[in-house]
Amino acid sequence: MNYQPSLNDLKAFACIAARQSFRKAADDLALAPSTLSHVIRSLEENLGVRLFHRTTRSVALTEAGEQLLARLQPLLRDLDFALEEVNSFRSKPSGVLRINTSEIAISMLLDDVVPAFLAQYPEMSLDLVSDGRLVDIVAEGFDAGLRLGESVPQDMIAVRFGGETRFLAVASPDYFDRHKPPQSPDDLKHHHCIRHRMPSGKLYQWEFERHGQEVRIDVPGALTLDHPGMMVKAALAGLGIAYVPLFLVADALDTGRLVNVLDDWCPTIPGLHLYYPGHRHVPKGLRAFIDEMKAHMKKTG
Known part of the structure; x- marks a missing residue:
């Protein structure tokens, strides 16, 4: 097969699979839902297979879609790591830091940590997603999560934010x-x-x-x-x-x-903890955010 899908098309596919929703994925990718739908239809037509089962209420991967995602996720992660390693040569971090947490925790971060972080690192962007459910941050493309300590998965590295x-x-x-x-x-x-x-x-x-x-x-x-x-x-x-x-x-x-x-x-x-996977390279932006959290805790006692 001579057809080679673009990296953006493959990222769009992976985002829909993670979010299980064309609308939510379109929001994440800053695309119109109709545009995203067209991207996936073209991808399926060129590959000659259906990647998603679609109904008016749900989106689910087909068997071919599951196989493609399983092969694709490690490649996309490796690409992110490679770009982050290049980014580490910059004097200051840049890019987008995605954190999944609760609405209450976001409110606490907005009091001090977020303003201080964005002021110190003007080339960084924060994407703070409030979610009542405890999600798999790796599968859904987040750099970190922020939850009560008792909810943090045991295979994650956790950094305390505030006291008990x-x-x-x-x-x-x-x-x-x-x-x-x-x-x-x-x-x-x-x-x-x-x-x-x-x-x-x-x-x-x-x-x-x-x-x-x-x-x-x-x-x-x-x-x-x-x-x-x-x-x-x-x-x-x-x-x-x-x-x-x-x-x-x-x-x-x-x-x-x-x-x-x-x-x-x-x-x-245990109070709030920011957590991230230990087996992955820690992005420079996440390290800077953790440092800002620690500085806030030291200042507030």
Whole structure:
């Protein structure tokens, strides 16, 4: 076969496979969805095989597509490494750094780390993707992830960002004027709890621990939300008890707008960690970002 697809066409194919969506891949590649669709149709026609099964709701690789992706991914990674090695000869890093994390973590980064990083490295661009689900950062083309330490895959190198944290059960003083505060996790069964729906669609069971005793509670409640920030807002409105990270409610606890209960059942857990694969060459831009994070932690104590 004389046909040789372009590198951009192959990258487009790999991006669609990673995102499992033409629309999301088009956004990543800064292309119109119709343009991307035309690229893949041309690629399939020239190769003489179908690479994707398409419906109005989903995109999935065919057997030929899976085989092409398996061969292509190592080549694209090697190309990225080669370009990064060349980039290392520059006096300052340049290019795009892609990090997958949560909306809350992005908000924390925007307070100080991101402005300082972009000011110091004007040839770098940051692509921060907020995602409620824990993704495979390698398969989906990210340089790093940023999650709570307990969620970081064991085969990753992790760098701490901030100290330990806790999940706390909190509600407004008004709520506790109307309801007796719980004395044990089991008492939550008699309260209005603000439940959390996870990205998988499952309801999160509240987890507590004291003196080595672990308790998981499938709490009751008329209100279910899928965003911790909205859960805090609902708690402030007196709608019930929320179970959320300490850093989201620290100010409200300090000012008395929220009250903490079951404190001795809420142990500390590892805080946020930036993580990346140890078997890959670390891009110069990622090293610079990690240095900026460490400088921020040293400054804030």
